[in-house]
Structures are given as structure tokens and as C-alpha cells.
Amino acid sequence: MTAIANASTARQRTKGETAIRLVVLTIAALLLFAPFLFQDVRSLEVAAKLCIFIVLVASYDLLIGYTGIVSFAHTMFFGFGAYGVAIFLKQWGAGWDAIFVGSLAGIAVSLAVAVVIGLLSLRVKAIFFAMITLAAASVVLVLASQLSDFTGGEDGMTFRTPSLFKTATKLLVDEDNKVVRLFGVKLNGKLAAYYFVFLSCLTLFVLMLRLVGSPLGTVLKSIRENEARAEAIGYRVVAYRTFVFCAAAVAASLAGSIYAVWLKYTGPDTTLSFSIMIDILLMVVIGGMGTMWGAVIGAVLLVMAQYYLRDLMGVAAETTANLPLIPDILNPDRWLFWLGIIFILLVYFFPAGIAGSIMKRGAPRATSE
Amino acid sequence: MEKLVNTIERLGGVNLLPVALAVVAFVLIGNPSSWVTLTVAGLAMGMMIFLMASGLSLVFGLMNVLNFGHSAFVSFGAFVAASVLAGLSGWLSGDSIMLGALALFLAVSAALLFGLIAGWFFETVIIRPVYEDHLRQILITMGALIVSEQIILAVWGGTPTAVPRPDFLEGALIIGDISIEIYRIFAFALGLVVYIALYAVLNRTRIGLLIRAGVESREMVEALGFRIDRLFIGVFMLGSALAAVGGAMWAGYETLISPALGGEIMIIVFIVVIIGGLGSIEGTLLGAIMVGLVGNYVGFLAPKLALASNMLLMMAILMWRPSGLRPAVK
Amino acid sequence: MSLLSISAMQTSIGQYAILHDVTLEVPEGGVFVLLGRNGAGKTTTLRSIMGLWRPSPGSVRLRGQDITGMHTADIARKGIAYVPENMGIFGGLTVAENMVLATSKGQFDAARLKRVHSLFPALEQFWTKQAWSLSGGQKQMLSVARAIIEPRDLILIDEPTKGLAPAIINAMAEAFREIAESTTILLVEQNFNFARSLGRDMAVIDDGRIAHTGPMDAFAADAALQDRLLGLS
Numbered sequence: 057m058t059a060i061a062n063a064s065t066a067r068q069r070t071k072g073e074t075a076i077r078l079v080v081l082t083i084a085a086l087l088l089f090a091p092f093l094f095q096d097v098r099s100l101e102v103a104a105k106l107c108i109f110i111v112l113v114a115s116y117d118l119l120i121g122y123t124g125i126v127s128f129a130h131t132m133f134f135g136f137g138a139y140g141v142a143i144f145l146k147q148w149g150a151g152w153d154a155i156f157v158g159s160l161a162g163i164a165v166s167l168a169v170a171v172v173i174g175l176l177s178l179r180v181k182a183i184f185f186a187m188i189t190l191a192a193a194s195v196v197l198v199l200a201s202q203l204s205d206f207t208g209g210e211d212g213m214t215f216r217t218p219s220l221f222k223t224a225t226k227l228l229v230d231e232d233n234k235v236v237r238l239f240g241v242k243l244n245g246k247l248a249a250y251y252f253v254f255l256s257c258l259t260l261f262v263l264m265l266r267l268v269g270s271p272l273g274t275v276l277k278s279i280r281e282n283e284a285r286a287e288a289i290g291y292r293v294v295a296y297r298t299f300v301f302c303a304a305a306v307a308a309s310l311a312g313s314i315y316a317v318w319l320k321y322t323g324p325d326t327t328l329s330f331s332i333m334i335d336i337l338l339m340v341v342i343g344g345m346g347t348m349w350g351a352v353i354g355a356v357l358l359v360m361a362q363y364y365l366r367d368l369m370g371v372a373a374e375t376t377a378n379l380p381l382i383p384d385i386l387n388p389d390r391w392l393f394w395l396g397i398i399f400i401l402l403v404y405f406f407p408a409g410i411a412g413s414i415m416k417r418g419a420p421r422a423t424s425e
Numbered sequence: 426m427e428k429l430v431n432t433i434e435r436l437g438g439v440n441l442l443p444v445a446l447a448v449v450a451f452v453l454i455g456n457p458s459s460w461v462t463l464t465v466a467g468l469a470m471g472m473m474i475f476l477m478a479s480g481l482s483l484v485f486g487l488m489n490v491l492n493f494g495h496s497a498f499v500s501f502g503a504f505v506a507a508s509v510l511a512g513l514s515g516w517l518s519g520d521s522i523m524l525g526a527l528a529l530f531l532a533v534s535a536a537l538l539f540g541l542i543a544g545w546f547f548e549t550v551i552i553r554p555v556y557e558d559h560l561r562q563i564l565i566t567m568g569a570l571i572v573s574e575q576i577i578l579a580v581w582g583g584t585p586t587a588v589p590r591p592d593f594l595e596g597a598l599i600i601g602d603i604s605i606e607i608y609r610i611f612a613f614a615l616g617l618v619v620y621i622a623l624y625a626v627l628n629r630t631r632i633g634l635l636i637r638a639g640v641e642s643r644e645m646v647e648a649l650g651f652r653i654d655r656l657f658i659g660v661f662m663l664g665s666a667l668a669a670v671g672g673a674m675w676a677g678y679e680t681l682i683s684p685a686l687g688g689e690i691m692i693i694v695f696i697v698v699i700i701g702g703l704g705s706i707e708g709t710l711l712g713a714i715m716v717g718l719v720g721n722y723v724g725f726l727a728p729k730l731a732l733a734s735n736m737l738l739m740m741a742i743l744m745w746r747p748s749g750l751r752p753a754v755k
Numbered sequence: 756m757s758l759l760s761i762s763a764m765q766t767s768i769g770q771y772a773i774l775h776d777v778t779l780e781v782p783e784g785g786v787f788v789l790l791g792r793n794g795a796g797k798t799t800t801l802r803s804i805m806g807l808w809r810p811s812p813g814s815v816r817l818r819g820q821d822i823t824g825m826h827t828a829d830i831a832r833k834g835i836a837y838v839p840e841n842m843g844i845f846g847g848l849t850v851a852e853n854m855v856l857a858t859s860k861g862q863f864d865a866a867r868l869k870r871v872h873s874l875f876p877a878l879e880q881f882w883t884k885q886a887w888s889l890s891g892g893q894k895q896m897l898s899v900a901r902a903i904i905e906p907r908d909l910i911l912i913d914e915p916t917k918g919l920a921p922a923i924i925n926a927m928a929e930a931f932r933e934i935a936e937s938t939t940i941l942l943v944e945q946n947f948n949f950a951r952s953l954g955r956d957m958a959v960i961d962d963g964r965i966a967h968t969g970p971m972d973a974f975a976a977d978a979a980l981q982d983r984l985l986g987l988s
Binding site: 642 | 805807827828831832836837839843845846847848852855856857859861901
């Protein structure tokens, strides 16, 4: 049965879908070889951030794309994971045990909070849920910046990670006890840290892909399409939604733990802030909700834009410096203004996002709306 | 026990919650003059929050539209009023109460006018295309909020803006050892006037009747021959204007405002409408007063808990009454 | 000319087609009964006439005027009143407020108000009470009363006897008979005895199509036809 279904979906795969898959595979390959292809510090930062945000956005897509519920608490779970690792690394010193226990603690807190919020508000309207998650996330943000003895407050906390990830660590040495270079890249701890990030994120992403490809994914889609009917067929909608909410929370929490290990720093601005929540929302909508591939594309586009578009806008602002208001709007700090407008236009005209819209292209049968 | 429940119900039921809260706080605070100061501050804050939240609640009740961009009206109201007051600062510091009052009136009117126009634009351009589609509604209004915040940053800059206020609203009334800021009395009075006016419109006029009926069942009001969508844009504009006025009042209260204001207010406003129950202005007033009082009392008793207190209040009330204290009948 | 003529009406809700082909002529005066099994499309037919669902294609004409695709409010102003299955009472409003909403100008015509009060004395008794506190039968009376407080050409009534006690059903039948003397009622009913006592003409809808139409007397006499169209097949 499953085999037949797979075969038929494979036959029906549109040109657009193939294109999207190719793009995603290319991105994956670029990320895999990133340290060798782009040999500067900033590029490696961008690549690592990409890996983590792909997971974060994909986990958010689980929620918004596969169940149609909007949560504004995703950075909260991201933060739980990051703070869990940070606190344990700070208390216990740099060790794998601290990373492990810290991640688990983050997951535990995320799960507990997700279950409470889910049971309290998933029964009611989607809008209620959005409001309550927003309120919960803001309270956690405030708590994190106020309980400074515990969380480092506004400044956050820096900590040391296992010595394997130190830039000074030599993974391979030659006869002169110098670090071995492969294609000109030093095989040092930074490289190890990057591949730790890459592989962990890849694992998480593949797990999520499996989840949406499983029968559970089908159930989720049917709930999204028609809640009343799914309920009538006998699916326990609240239970499924709470489960997905929990799964998304755990994935986000793990992404937060990985991010903390990579940055060797955790603070409100890197994990909990509302602007990250906005970024996630923009990424998932621009990329395309409910596809998983869209998460990859959205995250790549926005992270790249964050790092590089701002430079471009800076140049544009300088060249228009003599005009009124325009340089203010073109100011690199105003890049969210443009993203916001693109976002609104996308939701109006291409609610399926980039991936979703391209995937519909070249469909064997005309899909009518 | 049942007798007690009946007595409470007759005295006003859930409307007594703020009174109960005040009594408990009195015992915990133990110092009458601090208690009076905090209570007045809480009521004033509650009234300003009511102004900001009432529109959101009605708009949701009437059309099932939740505007995540609502707090943008609050921010714009605050900054527009601040600009007007700054431009007329000569009138504020003079001896003439008349000129000061006129400046204040102009500032609030500017906010109100801005709210009306922005509300009209928001409803027709942003929200109308996505009626009935909650997911896109949340996303689009969120996008509009992002853009609005960026516009505020571009126009007024990221640094905090000082808000001058008229001399006659500065200072405090001293009665014995109790001191009450005059601005708080003013904020409370204005909020009360707006509430009474809204209440009168909703309960004494035909349009109010249509709104109340529309909150319950839009379809049935239409089946009786009335166009709710035409009514709705009016309600939306009014709600936006009230939010802008609330923002203007808030600016004068804080005296220093930054673009982050909208985000902070948004959370409080959401908590208020959830506590109060969506769709009823009585519920919104109740929720706003509760949030104002709890914020001030807890801020005094346990400052670290102050910001989480509203969240805890909301969770407690949701567990007790999942649709809020006084929701509209649906 | 018929008062209401529906031709080839099709209505879909989301992706589900509910009405496939409803063609119906409702003559002026009296009670026209629309019968059918659960889920056959009776309520959808009424809602489509009222413009609460958008039929496409197909057309609905009132006295020859095309009202298809008009806004519900405008259809109501053309002279059609709607008494939905859930009665559509505004619970937070008083009985009086519910009634005044149903008037087009916000004022009662004294004669009509008197007639409503004499038809449904309970409403006068609870005039200032909030409507949620009424009993089920009283709510149904209020809903019907709203429909007749203004002169209307056609009143659509959806299963008014559902969940009501037999005594109240009798009173309701009395009221309908009197109302039908001056206006036309299109009545959707499951309760066949109630429908038979009132209806002059009737139609049966089955799976989104009109399966039979004709005088009520003939249908009531034909047990085999009843069994085929309404029985639990």
C-alpha cells in the first residue's frame, strides 16, 4: 500500500518539485563543504547559522504548515535549549556531560511548557493560541533578563565548550606538530565544531522529514484541511495538535542547544528576542509553509539577506543621501521594513511561498484552487 | 455556601474581583497611603489600557478579526501626540491653563484623527482581503505591525522621545500623607468618560444594538437586513482611534517613549482581552482594571514578579473561566 | 407567476457539492413544505435562497426579479425573512431589543406588534427579559415573531418543531396557519405529521436534487412514494 502510494507520488512529482529538491540538495552540498568552499570566518558563521535556522524554521513549519496553528513561542523553546546548555556548561565546566544534561533539561522544560500551553489553549480558537503563546514568550523573555544570577540577565552568559571545539585544538598534526591543512583548510577545533553543528542539524532535519512523511503527517494534513471532518472521522484533533506542538518544541529546543555550543554564548538577543521570532515567521512564510523544503529556502534567503543585503542597502542609502526620507527608509537598519512589505505581498498573492508556488508549477494535472 | 454565592452574584459577581483584589492588597501592603497611591495608579493605568484594548475586543467580536497590528495604532498615537506636544511646547510651560489645555486637546485630537485614518486604511487595504482566513489574518496583521514599527523607527528614530506635558497636569495632590499624581486622575477621568460614552452608544442607540447583535451572530443580523461589513469599518476605525488616544495618554504618563512601546503594550492588551472575554467592553474594562491593579500591587510587593504577574493572572483566570470573565454571548 | 422560482441551483460548501440541481416553484400564499432526509440539502437550500451560501450556477428569482448573488441583507430587504434551525436569537439582548432589530426603521407598527403579542403571549410577558433566559419554545416563538413584525413576502422556516414539546408544536401550527393567511411560508420539516397538517404544496429534496413536487394531499395519500423518498432506505 505504502509502496504503491510512494510510486504514484513519484510519478506525479512536478517539474517544480524536482527543481526545489535540486535546490535543496545543492544547499545541503554547499553547507557540507562550506568550510572548504568559503574560507573566511564570516562565511563559516553564516553557514553554521544557516544549519541551525533551517532546523528551527523546519520545526516551526511542522506547527504552522502542518497544523495551521500560529505560535509566537517558538523562540521560547529555542531559548530553553540554549539556556539549558549554557547554564550547565557554566556550572559544571566544559564537558560533554554538561551539554548532554543541559540539552535534556532544555527539552524537559520545553515539553512541560508545551504540554501546559497546548492543553490550556489548543482546544480554543487558533487566534487564542497565538495570543497566549505570544504572552508566554514575552514573560519568559522578561524572566530571562531579570533573573540575572541564573541566566546572566541582559548580558547573557559566555562559557567554554569541550576542548575539541577550541580553535586552538589540532585535530591532525604533521611531523612538525603543526595542524594539517586539507585543501588549505586547517583541521582544527573550529572545523570540528562546524561539523558538529552540521551533522546534528542534518539529523534533526531528516527526522522531521520522516515525521511528516509518516502516516502521522497525512493525519496532520487532513486536520489542517478540514478540522471538523477530521474530528468526525475520529482523529483526536487536540491530542494530535498537542503532540505536534511538543515535537516542534523539542526540535527547537535542540536547535537552541546546538546554537549555544556553536556560539559559546547564550543571551536574550541570540535566542529569545521577538525579532528572532519575526525572522522565523518571515522565513517560513517566504519559503513556503507546509513543505519542509520551503523552510530550507526561506532560512537561506533570509540569513543571507541579513548578512549581505544590509551591506547593499547601506550603499544605496549613501547614494541617495541627499534626498528626503528615502535614505532613512534605505538605511540598513530598516531592512525589516522591506521584508515586512514583501511578507505582506507574499501572504496576499503567493500564500504557498516560494517553494510552494514553484512546486505547483509544471503539475501534470491542472490543480484548481 | 450557596447563599454566599448568591449574595456575591447579586452584588455584581465577577465585577467584584477588582474590589476583592484591592482588599487583599490592602492587607498585604499594610500602609494605607501607599495603598491609595498604588490603587489610583492601577486604576489610571487600567483605564488607559482599556482605551487601547476596547477596539481590539469589539473588532474581534464583530467580525472574528484579530488584528495583531492593533498595537501599531497605540504606538502611532503616542508618537503623534508627542510630536504635537513638542511642537506646542511654548503653550505648555506658560501660565495659561487655557493654552496648555488647548495643546493637550490638539495632541489627543491629532492622535484620534490619525487613528481614524490609519484604521480606515488598515481595514480596507490590509484586513478586508483576508476575512475568514485566520492563519493569513494573523500573518498579514503581523506583517503590518513589522512595517509600522519600522516606519516609526524611520520617522522618530530609535532613541527615546521625551513627551512634554502641560504644567497644570504636573505635580501631585497631597491629602494628609497620601500623594496622588494629577495626571493619573486625568487619565482615569478620560478613560471613564470614554467608557460611559461607549456604554451609552452600545446600549442606548440603534447602532449599538446592531453592534451587540452582530457580535453574537453576524449572519443573523444580515438576515434581518443589515450590512454588518459597512458597520464594521466604522467600528474598526473607532477602535483604532481609541487605541491611538490610549497611546497618546500613555505617552504623557510615561513622559519618555521609545518604539519598543508598541510591543510591550501589545502583550498587555492581549492579556486584557483574554481575561475580560472577547467581544464585550464590560469585560475589557474589567480585565484592564485587573491588569492595572495587579501590575501596580505586585510591582510594589514583589518587583521581580511584576511583569510575570499579568501572565499568571491570565492563566489563573483561564483555568477558572476558559472564555474569560465576561465574554459576549455567542 | 410563482412567488419564488429557483432554477438549476447548485451550491458547494468548501470542496463539497451539497446541492446538485434544485429547481423549485413556490406559489404565492399558504405553506409550502420542503421535505427530505437528513443531509439531503434542505437547510442548504434555505441558506442559498437567503444568500448565506453563494449558489453557482443557478438562479433564484423573487416575483421574477433575480436575487441570485445579492448580499444577504439586500435579500432580506426584498421581503424574505429567515428563521434558522438554531433560531438565531440574540441571547444577550432583551426580547424587545430582538424585536426592534427586526424592524427596518427601529419602530414598531402598533397593529403588527399587537398581532405578534396575541399570537405569542409569552413574548409580551417576558418583553424586557434577556432572550437567553427564554425556554426553547419561547425562543422559537421569538424567532418567528421577528420574521412577521414587518410585512414580508416570504418566510423561510427551518425545522421549527425540533426539540419542542407536543403542546408547543400545536400552538406553533396554529400560529403558522394564521401567518400563512397573509404571507407565504417555505417550511423545512422532518416532522411529517406537522408538515402535512400545514402544507398545501410540497417538494421532496434528495441528495441535492428535487425528487418530487406536487400537492400535499396527493403525497400524503401515497404511502409507497413517501416510503421511497423519506423512508430509511
